[in-house]
Amino acid sequence: MMNWGHDPEHPGxxxxxxxxxxxxxxxxxxxxxxxxCQAKAPVQEEKQSVSSxxxxxxxxxxxxxxxxxxxxxxxxxETTPECSSTGYLEKITCSSSKRNEFKSCRSAKxxxxxxxKFEGAVMGVALVFACLVxxxxxxxDRKALExxxxxxxxxxxxxxxxx
Numbered sequence: 774m775m776n777w778g779h780d781p782e783h784p785g786x787x788x789x790x791x792x793x794x795x796x797x798x799x800x801x802x803x804x805x806x807x808x809x810c811q812a813k814a815p816v817q818e819e820k821q822s823v824s825s826x827x828x829x830x831x832x833x834x835x836x837x838x839x840x841x842x843x844x845x846x847x848x849x850x851e852t853t854p855e856c857s858s859t860g861y862l863e864k865i866t867c868s869s870s871k872r873n874e875f876k877s878c879r880s881a882k883x884x885x886x887x888x889x890k891f892e893g894a895v896m897g898v899a900l901v902f903a904c905l906v907x908x909x910x911x912x913x914d915r916k917a918l919e920x921x922x923x924x925x926x927x928x929x930x931x932x933x934x935x936x
Contacts, residue, residue, distance in 0.1 A: 798905065802898060802901055802902070806894060806897075806898045829874055829876070830867035830869075830870050830872045830874060831865055831867060831874060831876055834867050834868055834869045834870065835867070835868040835869070836865040836866060836867045836868060836876075837865065837866050837868065838863055838864070838865055839863075839864040839865060839866045839873065840863060840864035841863060842861050842862070842863040842878035842879070842880045843861065843862065843863070843880070844860060844861055844880070845860055845861065845862050849862060853875055855875045855876060855877040856877070858877050859877050859878065859879055859883065860883070861877065861878050861879065861880045861883060862875045862876070862877065862878065863875070863876050863878045864876075
């Protein structure tokens with residue numbers, strides 16, 4: 774039962790209810806799982822009112838992929854700003870202007886890695902909570918068995934069923 778009593782340390786009676794130990798652990802694991810599973814979202818660039826000549830051509834016209842999505846090299850990671858958000862680049866050719874540019878992309882390999890990382894985190898959290906449930910249930914099982922033993926002994930005082 775939660776205690777909502779008055780606490781002199783918290784004026785106006787504003788006090789957080791005391792959580793049982795199991796719920797504290799659940800919240801702790803929930804917060805840890807949430808922090809672990811948060812994927813680094815690509816940084817969205819601020820849209821400013823600039824002329825279309827300053828925008829990448831692939832935003833204002835059609836394009837063709839010249840080179841498929843591939844991981845950035847060490848040199849590209851340092852020199853190409855498009856590498857910073859995902860770590861992958863694809864080379865594109867814009868249809869109208871015929872300009873070659875680089876565009877940040879998400880590869881299937883990266884998506885697969887993120888998927889298995891998420892699956893591992895979910896399985897880990899499920900395992901932890903399964904263990905918590907088992908540990909929480911054991912004392913209740915012992916009490917139920919003891920109660921059944923006492924009831925049986927009261928009916929059959931000289932029984933050797935539970936000896």
